[in-house]
Amino acid sequence: MKNLINILDLSVEEIDELIAVADDIIANPEKYQEACRHKVLATLFFEPSTRTRLSFESAMLHLGGSVLGFSEAASSSASKGESVADTISVVSGYADIIAMRHPKEGAPLVAASRATVPVINAGDGGHFHPTQTLTDLLTIRHEKGRFDNLTVGLCGDLKFGRTVHSLIAAMSRYTGVKFVLISPEELKLPSFVKQEYLAAGNYRQTTSLDEALGELDILYMTRVQKERFFNEEDYLRLKDSYILTPEKMKLAKSDMIVLHPLPRVNEISTAVDADPRAAYFRQAAYGKYIRMALILKMLEVRV
Amino acid sequence: MNIDSIKNGFVIDHIEAGKAMRIYEMLRLGELDCQVAIIKNAHSTKMGKKDIIKIDSAIDLDLDVLGYVSPHITVDVIRDGVRVEKKHIELPDTLTNILRCKNPRCITTTEQEIPHIFRLANAEKREYRCVYCDTKASSL
Numbered sequence: 228m229k230n231l232i233n234i235l236d237l238s239v240e241e242i243d244e245l246i247a248v249a250d251d252i253i254a255n256p257e258k259y260q261e262a263c264r265h266k267v268l269a270t271l272f273f274e275p276s277t278r279t280r281l282s283f284e285s286a287m288l289h290l291g292g293s294v295l296g297f298s299e300a301a302s303s304s305a306s307k308g309e310s311v312a313d314t315i316s317v318v319s320g321y322a323d324i325i326a327m328r329h330p331k332e333g334a335p336l337v338a339a340s341r342a343t344v345p346v347i348n349a350g351d352g353g354h355f356h357p358t359q360t361l362t363d364l365l366t367i368r369h370e371k372g373r374f375d376n377l378t379v380g381l382c383g384d385l386k387f388g389r390t391v392h393s394l395i396a397a398m399s400r401y402t403g404v405k406f407v408l409i410s411p412e413e414l415k416l417p418s419f420v421k422q423e424y425l426a427a428g429n430y431r432q433t434t435s436l437d438e439a440l441g442e443l444d445i446l447y448m449t450r451v452q453k454e455r456f457f458n459e460e461d462y463l464r465l466k467d468s469y470i471l472t473p474e475k476m477k478l479a480k481s482d483m484i485v486l487h488p489l490p491r492v493n494e495i496s497t498a499v500d501a502d503p504r505a506a507y508f509r510q511a512a513y514g515k516y517i518r519m520a521l522i523l524k525m526l527e528v529r530v
Numbered sequence: 531m532n533i534d535s536i537k538n539g540f541v542i543d544h545i546e547a548g549k550a551m552r553i554y555e556m557l558r559l560g561e562l563d564c565q566v567a568i569i570k571n572a573h574s575t576k577m578g579k580k581d582i583i584k585i586d587s588a589i590d591l592d593l594d595v596l597g598y599v600s601p602h603i604t605v606d607v608i609r610d611g612v613r614v615e616k617k618h619i620e621l622p623d624t625l626t627n628i629l630r631c632k633n634p635r636c637i638t639t640t641e642q643e644i645p646h647i648f649r650l651a652n653a654e655k656r657e658y659r660c661v662y663c664d665t666k667a668s669s670l
Contacts, residue, residue, distance in 0.1 A: 310641050331637040333662020337644055352635045354663055419664045422652070457634075 230339040230346045234357040234393045248520035262530050263292035269322035270296035273329040279349050283326045286518035312341045319343040345525040353387035359488050360393040362514040370484045370506050376403035380439050383449035385416040390488040392420045399424040406430040407439045411468045436469050440478040448487045472496045541606040542583040549600045550581035556595045594622040623650050633665035
């Protein structure tokens with residue numbers, strides 16, 4: 228595999244391999260601490276991010292490699308009008324692997340077409356975010372022990388929520404998975420995701436979180452993202468559509484888990500954090516390990 | 531109605547009735563110097579009505595445009611007054627630089643000089659999606 232643009236660039240078997248490597252890293256971190264010595268990861272973040280960028284950089288540093296890059300378009304040559312293709316042509320000469328986030332959808336595909344080193348999509352607009360999905364999958368495997376026969380509720384901004392699109396694509400490949408799509412009318416799942424990954428019998432749509440909670444094995448909460456709206460008024464109207472509180476958690480199964488790609492604003496009340504079913508901070512920790520496994524795979528480093 | 535027979539060029543036949551002008555525009559046939567004939571609503575035993583375009587010049591014909599606008603078109607290639615080839619055109623798998631993506635968040639809106647590529651997402655619905663952002667092409 229040369230690049231990771233869409234989670235479906237990875238087969239189910241390859242995802243299992245990555246999870247196995249991540250588990251081995253969790254168990255024996257010292258075994259991997261020099262694995263990427265003298266290798267350089269470039270993190271090209273044309274859109275601000277804390278978590279994903281730090282997670283990638285931490286992953287590379289824990290493999291003994293080095294990192295370089297920028298964390299916003301303003302501090303890169305993109306602010307001077309340089310194209311993605313040109314930036315990537317240059318950076319290909321400086322790094323062994325590239326992780327890139329860009330506000331425009333499809334930018335990583337353009338990058339991959341020009342790069343001479345592997346490119347990882349670290350989020351492109353409201354489109355895809357495959358490494359978040361790998362993080363979600365590693366979390367689900369650890370918390371639920373399986374991928375099949377799960378009912379997954381996705382709640383909030385399903386229109387622009389790239390993590391939602393990638394997670395549905397990945398989970399739709401396992402048997403017996405049902406999706407409950409919980410969103411306001413304006414933020415419903417785009418038709419391309421429905422058409423490509425969902426079938427009539429395996430999902431339903433609702434606007435009510437309360438109504439759906441009782442049947443879920445996994446609740447995937449998302450933030451209504453201010454940066455995806457062209458119009459402040461729409462954002463303000465929709466931002467408080469769903470707020471998960473301890474009272475609502477009483478409606479959920481005792482072994483349901485709550486996931487969230489983070490950052491959270493107010494869609495999960497901080498009072499929920501103490502609930503053992505709140506798995507989102509554990510989920511964030513898994514992000515580093517699965518990215519370590521991914522970097523090893525893409526650089527074809529065997530430990 | 532008589533139209534001179536073609537010496538070197540193409541007869542684009544079995545065009546869905548009413549689609550000939552769209553093909554004329556998309557292939558920019560208006561820019562050609564040679565004879566171009568558009569026949570509208572010609573009788574067809576198979577289709578009832580059909581359109582036909584005749585081009586009396588061996589131009590570089592973009593067959594993907596034809597397949598996209600009206601699948602099941604046939605193209606007769608004429609050389610020295612003789613038909614040397616008959617092509618059956620079906621819906622193309624990809625369209626390059628024929629459509630432009632309308633999604634304001636798509637990389638094609640800012641990145642100069644990248645090809646605009648659409649892939650066939652659903653043949654039954656003749657639906658194409660941008661390879662970069664997956665946005666559906668507006669239908670014809």
